[in-house]
Amino acid sequence: MTSHSAWRMALAGALSLSLGSAALAQQAAAPPAWAQGRPAEQATSSLAPHAPRLTATPADRIPLDSIRLPEGFRAELWASGMPGARMMARGEDGTVYVGTRTIGRVYAVKDEGSARSTRILAQRLDNPNGVAVRDGALYVIAVNRVLRFDNIAQNPSAEPVELTQAFALPTEGHHGWKFAAFGPDGKLYMNIGVPCNVCTFDENRHALIVRYNPDGSGREVMGHGIRNSVGFDWRPGTNVLYASNNARDWAGNELPEDTLHRLSRPGEHHGFPYCSGNAWQDPGHTGRQCSEFPAPVAMLGPHTAPLGMRFYTGTMFPEAYRGRAFVARHGSWNRDAKSGFDVVAVTLNEDGTQGRVEPFLSGLLDTAENSFKGRPTDVLVMPDGALLVSDEQNGAIYRITYGR
Amino acid sequence: MGLRVVLLGLALMAPALPAAAQGDAAARGAALAAERNCGACHGERGISAMPGIPSLAGQQAEFIALQLVLFREGLRDVPAMQAPADGLTDQQVEDLGAYVATLPHAPPPDRAPRDASALEAGAALAGQLRCGVCHLPALTGQNQVPHIAGQREDYLAETLIAYRDSKRHGSDTQMNGVVQGLSDAQIAQIAHYVAQR
Numbered sequence: 001m002t003s004h005s006a007w008r009m010a011l012a013g014a015l016s017l018s019l020g021s022a023a024l025a026q027q028a029a030a031p032p033a034w035a036q037g038r039p040a041e042q043a044t045s046s047l048a049p050h051a052p053r054l055t056a057t058p059a060d061r062i063p064l065d066s067i068r069l070p071e072g073f074r075a076e077l078w079a080s081g082m083p084g085a086r087m088m089a090r091g092e093d094g095t096v097y098v099g100t101r102t103i104g105r106v107y108a109v110k111d112e113g114s115a116r117s118t119r120i121l122a123q124r125l126d127n128p129n130g131v132a133v134r135d136g137a138l139y140v141i142a143v144n145r146v147l148r149f150d151n152i153a154q155n156p157s158a159e160p161v162e163l164t165q166a167f168a169l170p171t172e173g174h175h176g177w178k179f180a181a182f183g184p185d186g187k188l189y190m191n192i193g194v195p196c197n198v199c200t201f202d203e204n205r206h207a208l209i210v211r212y213n214p215d216g217s218g219r220e221v222m223g224h225g226i227r228n229s230v231g232f233d234w235r236p237g238t239n240v241l242y243a244s245n246n247a248r249d250w251a252g253n254e255l256p257e258d259t260l261h262r263l264s265r266p267g268e269h270h271g272f273p274y275c276s277g278n279a280w281q282d283p284g285h286t287g288r289q290c291s292e293f294p295a296p297v298a299m300l301g302p303h304t305a306p307l308g309m310r311f312y313t314g315t316m317f318p319e320a321y322r323g324r325a326f327v328a329r330h331g332s333w334n335r336d337a338k339s340g341f342d343v344v345a346v347t348l349n350e351d352g353t354q355g356r357v358e359p360f361l362s363g364l365l366d367t368a369e370n371s372f373k374g375r376p377t378d379v380l381v382m383p384d385g386a387l388l389v390s391d392e393q394n395g396a397i398y399r400i401t402y403g404r
Numbered sequence: 405m406g407l408r409v410v411l412l413g414l415a416l417m418a419p420a421l422p423a424a425a426q427g428d429a430a431a432r433g434a435a436l437a438a439e440r441n442c443g444a445c446h447g448e449r450g451i452s453a454m455p456g457i458p459s460l461a462g463q464q465a466e467f468i469a470l471q472l473v474l475f476r477e478g479l480r481d482v483p484a485m486q487a488p489a490d491g492l493t494d495q496q497v498e499d500l501g502a503y504v505a506t507l508p509h510a511p512p513p514d515r516a517p518r519d520a521s522a523l524e525a526g527a528a529l530a531g532q533l534r535c536g537v538c539h540l541p542a543l544t545g546q547n548q549v550p551h552i553a554g555q556r557e558d559y560l561a562e563t564l565i566a567y568r569d570s571k572r573h574g575s576d577t578q579m580n581g582v583v584q585g586l587s588d589a590q591i592a593q594i595a596h597y598v599a600q601r
Contacts, residue, residue: 048538051466051548052575054473055494083473083494102575104479124478173577 166216316385433503462509526597
């Protein structure tokens with residue numbers, strides 16, 4: 001495409017946004033990514049992405065005292081000074097590895113009893129959000145790069161093995177960061193997000209959850225039509241995969257809901273771009289109907305940005321929490337009244353097809369001021385049953401414990 | 405206007421610093437800027453007279469801090485900024501942001517005269533592409549979104565081309581999306597309009 005015709009399309013997109021003209025919308029193949037799919041009603045919206053913080057928040061300015069938990073639970077500051085801290089994975093020696101996005105680093109947090117030491121393990125990577133540990137090796141997944149650090153516990157400064165070519169991930173930056181984890185089958189699972197807000201795309205290449213052999217061979221699609229999942233886990237005792245999913249922007253403040261999905265049949269299509277949230281048919285993508293797709297297990301609220309999600313497998317928390325899924329809701333920018341910025345707990349029914357959502361960690365969102373103090377991003381259950389919660393905005397990890 | 409926006413930004417981001425602490429940060433930043441000779445390239449009071457080098461005066465503190473981190477981490481790869489950003493601590497990065505934000509903004513001394521037709525075309529493009537949603541209607545920026553009004557025209561054009569050609573990435577891909585598919589001539593018109601604001 002010449003730059004001239006590309007421009008004409010972009011211009012048509014911009015015009016159709018302000019004029020709402022059906023004829024122009026036809027040609028609107030490439031509106032700017034941030035405004036893609038924005039309807040006429042929201043054309044004058046001043047919503048814009050939140051600022052990340054790439055410098056360390058001093059411990060005395062971390063909003064620990066604002067955190068609210070159910071009776072009997074307590075939050076402490078477990079580690080800090082890690083700008084952009086996001087997804088977590090625990091090594092066999094207890095070291096917790098932490099991925100980031102913009103700042104391009106992977107941190108290692110070593111527990112030294114009463115305190116933790118933190119260091120930068122890797123840097124200058126493009127959104128190294130995905131971290132996973134298997135057989136003593138740490139896997140780091142950036143947008144289209146996969147690195148393996150062998151024997152990381154014994155060999156903390158070893159040069160990584162490049163697995164980039166073997167995985168051959170798509171290169172698109174938009175929703176290109178990965179969540180990664182090893183499944184009970186020993187395979188490396190990750191998401192591949194959609195390279196837009198909402199668009200027509202190759203459904204075998206994007207909006208997927210895929211799994212690989214640890215060496216990058218044997219790619220299999222475990223789920224289609226999942227717009228962008230940045231957190232998943234296997235239900236204890238069943239080995240069934242559950243995944244959080246971020247629904248599209250610019251469809252109003254209340255639509256569509258973000259969701260929790262159950263991937264009971266490998267390769268099944270979960271709806272995007274046709275159907276999202278609570279059986280919401282996207283008016284721009286009517287080629288398939290909601291009835292064709294499995295319903296999500298739980299509604300997580302519109303524009304709450306659910307990211308990290310894990311089942312509670314510990315015994316420290318009260319009996320009722322065993323087997324519940326904790327979901328970190330990062331909070332999105334695409335809603336006039338902010339929502340999320342918390343952690344919720346999802347209780348599944350017996351057969352795991354339906355979940356009930358309850359608040360767990362809150363207090364970081366000030367609804368009166370419509371402002372936030374922190375952004376929970378991932379959750380991780382520790383061997384002692386405590387729950388770690390990462391807060392990207394403050395570069396911190398909280399530890400949640402229970403005890404009367 | 406600028407002050408209100410800065411305060412609002414802080415309220416959104418993190419517990420706001422008391423005014424005295426802000427003043428200390430700016431004073432530390434001023435000393436560091438003198439030590440590292442930022443003024444040699446960016447102008448003594450942050451107004452650049454050098455082609456291709458942006459003015460910093462009156463810029464959003466958070467934007468400055470974020471860019472300095474990107475330079476330091478080698479993620480915004482600009483040889484000229486490697487030494488100035490080398491080894492800066494997070495605190496120093498924030499101090500430098502606080503300092504340049506206090507310098508009075510002004511257009512560069514060598515700003516070109518207005519070209520009515522480029523101005524009109526640039527204004528129309530900026531309107532269609534809704535620069536004002538993120539940069540605010542006066543193009544003075546907010547938080548991580550920079551103040552662009554009155555910036556050097558040559559720098560604006562170069563950096564918009566870098567975004568278009570995926571040679572510059574910020575904290576997200578927003579700006580790359582905004583200028584996707586624009587021609588060099590259109591970018592020149594936008595740069596002229598923004599520089600004249």
